[in-house]
Amino acid sequence: MSRRRIGCLAGLGLAVCLLLAAVSARGRLLPAAAAWLDVGQPPQPADAVFVLLGDPDTRSMTAAALVRAGWAPRVLLNTLAPTEQEKKGLVLPGHEVHRRMLLHCGVPARDIVLLDNQVRTTYDEVLGLAAYLVSRPDWRVLVVTDGPHTRRSQWILRRVLGDRASQTSLISAAVDGCRADSWWQSESGVSFVVSEYLKLGFYAVRYGTAGYVGAAVGVVLVLAWWACRRRWRRCSAPSP
Amino acid sequence: MRAIRVKLSVAALATLLVVAGHGPVLRMLTWPLVDEQPPHEAAIRCLQGSEYGAEGDPTLDESAQWCREVPGRQILLLQPWPHRVVERQIVPSFEQMVRRELTARGVSNAAIVTLRGKARDEWEEAHLLGSWLQQNPAAEVVLVCDRFHSGRMRYIFDSVLGRPLAAQVRIRPMADPDYDPAYWWRSRKGVKDVMYGWLGLAYAWGAGQQPGTPPHWTFAEYQSLLTETYGKAR
Numbered sequence: 001m002s003r004r005r006i007g008c009l010a011g012l013g014l015a016v017c018l019l020l021a022a023v024s025a026r027g028r029l030l031p032a033a034a035a036w037l038d039v040g041q042p043p044q045p046a047d048a049v050f051v052l053l054g055d056p057d058t059r060s061m062t063a064a065a066l067v068r069a070g071w072a073p074r075v076l077l078n079t080l081a082p083t084e085q086e087k088k089g090l091v092l093p094g095h096e097v098h099r100r101m102l103l104h105c106g107v108p109a110r111d112i113v114l115l116d117n118q119v120r121t122t123y124d125e126v127l128g129l130a131a132y133l134v135s136r137p138d139w140r141v142l143v144v145t146d147g148p149h150t151r152r153s154q155w156i157l158r159r160v161l162g163d164r165a166s167q168t169s170l171i172s173a174a175v176d177g178c179r180a181d182s183w184w185q186s187e188s189g190v191s192f193v194v195s196e197y198l199k200l201g202f203y204a205v206r207y208g209t210a211g212y213v214g215a216a217v218g219v220v221l222v223l224a225w226w227a228c229r230r231r232w233r234r235c236s237a238p239s240p
Numbered sequence: 241m242r243a244i245r246v247k248l249s250v251a252a253l254a255t256l257l258v259v260a261g262h263g264p265v266l267r268m269l270t271w272p273l274v275d276e277q278p279p280h281e282a283a284i285r286c287l288q289g290s291e292y293g294a295e296g297d298p299t300l301d302e303s304a305q306w307c308r309e310v311p312g313r314q315i316l317l318l319q320p321w322p323h324r325v326v327e328r329q330i331v332p333s334f335e336q337m338v339r340r341e342l343t344a345r346g347v348s349n350a351a352i353v354t355l356r357g358k359a360r361d362e363w364e365e366a367h368l369l370g371s372w373l374q375q376n377p378a379a380e381v382v383l384v385c386d387r388f389h390s391g392r393m394r395y396i397f398d399s400v401l402g403r404p405l406a407a408q409v410r411i412r413p414m415a416d417p418d419y420d421p422a423y424w425w426r427s428r429k430g431v432k433d434v435m436y437g438w439l440g441l442a443y444a445w446g447a448g449q450q451p452g453t454p455p456h457w458t459f460a461e462y463q464s465l466l467t468e469t470y471g472k473a474r
Contacts, residue, residue, distance in 0.1 A: 057325055058462075061466060062466060070472060071470065090300075091337070097331055100331075101325055120428070177456065187440060194439055198435060
């Protein structure tokens, strides 16, 4: 049997072993995959609760509970850039739904601060928070978002706020149909967790250095493969 | 040396082809997501959506015009599971919103029928529509849904209803007004829609309908969960 064929068989065997190990350990791997995304912390006394706009059913209700419990005196909300449906008055703007939910849950109107910035993405939202905090250097902020969304939010907070990210604490809002121990049993859970991993990858490339690092690693791997192949060929060539 | 030159040329040509021909390749990526059928004359149209809106107002404009054209045409609404913002009447329900918009476009209230059943997902919607079709065996329905979810809807309806009944349901994919579906990759929303379309379709293919429905807290349940979690600040 040639050395090349032995190498192929060994690689295939290793891949099969890894696959079998992953399948047999899925009971531990799957909950760990969701738990890794959730970096929520217990609340600490703060100057404001900042709601990352998304599901008002979870995030605004959590923010209101924090204010009612006395963890912070006010809520900060970004304003969203209007969609076509919102422009035509078909549906309420997302931030307005959040504001109404906060009011409904007992947060007084004077304690809801709307930041006039027309955001589109989580990254824009954190930029909006950073701009608001420029004149408030000592403020501590509780940032509320859905549990699986906290890892990406933490990454963005660190990137945008730098050292000031330590003045923020991420609070996980519980999500309907997406529990860490059973997320793979519902379509909404799978969509949420898998899409968060994909978005983390996208953010690392779009806003971080992962694109350059990935390209550099790719070039190194191609060169290494080429060099190995040349060496292999030289070794396996019949000697004159 | 010559072999290397040939390989490099092939690689360069392949890269050029990928760069120049990325449009057709990316469009091809959405083929399984879309159930494109020739237009069909049915007397009943079915709308589905979320509490945060129907699938855009082209759906409402087109459906209203379609309903006004021939007397006796009906619009069926599949009422989704109410979110807490709807439960507390912070935003109108899907039914209230669609009725408001269709009547404003000249459709009579009597032509709009709501199938009540609080479907938690598309599988339950298919069961709901299936029960209605069994009571109305001669009816043919055109289901209007999001373009990049239409392939999944077709799969779900075929799986739940079985061949003869599923044939009574046609799918009408509607494009999102916020971007051009032929160039979906140029818009963030388009990329998200295709990503969620693939995740949903892959889950439907791989897992099918799950026996247990995921927990959905009512407003009161969620409030008590939060009070338990956060208590009072020190």
